[in-house]
Amino acid sequence: MTTQTIGNGAQELTRLYQDHHPWLLKWLEKRVQDRLQAEDHAHDTFLSVIAANETSNLHEPRAYLVTIAKRLLVNHWRRATIEQAYLERLAAYPEQKAPSPEENAVILETLREIDDLLCQLPAKVRKAFLMAQLDGLTYAEIGRQLGVSDRMVRKYMAQAMLQCLLAGF
CATH class of the missing domain: 1.10.8 (Helicase, Ruva Protein; domain 3)
Structure with a gap:
């Protein structure tokens, strides 16, 4: 170079x-x-x-x-990973319950917007939020995995939820 x-x-x-x-x-x-x-x-x-x-x-x-x-x-x-995961879940739906192509486009765009929002959060806040929302972990379980107290997990969740609320989600 x-x-x-x-x-x-x-x-x-x-x-x-x-x-x-x-x-x-x-x-x-x-x-x-x-x-x-x-x-x-x-x-x-x-x-x-x-x-x-x-x-x-x-x-x-x-x-x-x-x-x-x-x-x-x-x-x-x-x-691409997020879109693929969504499309795989969508494929599991019966055809009559599957969203229309227009609804699909809106859903994918919303997923991109949420991803952009989450990327703006500090790493531990983002991880705590995803563990709670996607993995269904309790605050105690999240705290153990992140090496922080339950109280800190509550603060992380409040911060993430506030950002989602301010962004209109």
């Missing part, structure tokens, strides 16, 4: 894209095994760079791009 400094502005952003897009695309292709998906992730990576507006004095552009791309891949794989 070569060290080079990238300044701010449209010219520097263009140079960053021209110098590193082909390399990033190959890097992503190795990980996702799909050219179109790799192109989407490369595009999203550069959109994140633009949104972050942090290209001034960027000494390790490849490391910076890989960090962003890895985060995007993890989010993609996590969402």
